[in-house]
Amino acid sequence: xxxxxxxxxxxxxxxxxxxxxxxxxxxxxxxxxxxxxxxxxxxxxxxxxxxxxxxxxxxxxxxxxxxxxxxxxxxxxxxxxxxxxxxxxxxxxxxxxxxxxxxxxxxxxxxxxxxxxxxxxxxxxxxxxxxxxxxx
Numbered sequence: 396x397x398x399x400x401x402x403x404x405x406x407x408x409x410x411x412x413x414x415x416x417x418x419x420x421x422x423x424x425x426x427x428x429x430x431x432x433x434x435x436x437x438x439x440x441x442x443x444x445x446x447x448x449x450x451x452x453x454x455x456x457x458x459x460x461x462x463x464x465x466x467x468x469x470x471x472x473x474x475x476x477x478x479x480x481x482x483x484x485x486x487x488x489x490x491x492x493x494x495x496x497x498x499x500x501x502x503x504x505x506x507x508x509x510x511x512x513x514x515x516x517x518x519x520x521x522x523x524x525x526x527x528x529x530x531x
Contacts (some may be wrong), residue, residue, distance in 0.1 A: 435475035
């Protein structure tokens with residue numbers, strides 16, 4: 396499952412091929428066997444299936460009507476009672492790059508939601524609740 400336009404199921408080989416130079420890292424939940432019961436796995440799958448065909452959220456808001464990539468992952472694990480990382484406010488990220496400033500101005504104008512809670516792909520990637528199982 397990936398939150399692109401729209402949220403969809405993507406075969407792993409296609410996902411990898413569409414990535415940056417086909418590089419990938421696969422991570423799994425630490426102690427998944429003890430933390431993810433069949434009921435929790437079912438809740439996660441039910442959640443993911445309910446998100447299919449929802450729009451991608453370029454504004455990174457925390458509402459459920461549209462989703463961005465790391466939001467989908469975070470909320471899926473949350474359905475199993477697992478918070479992969481602490482949510483942060485948008486203002487806690489480095490927004491000083493000219494490219495980032497231009498994107499923010501284009502998306503929000505002067506009303507940038509600095510206090511919006513968000514999660515980045517990097518936040519999930521460095522989560523101590525995940526461990527690396529494979530990369531190329």
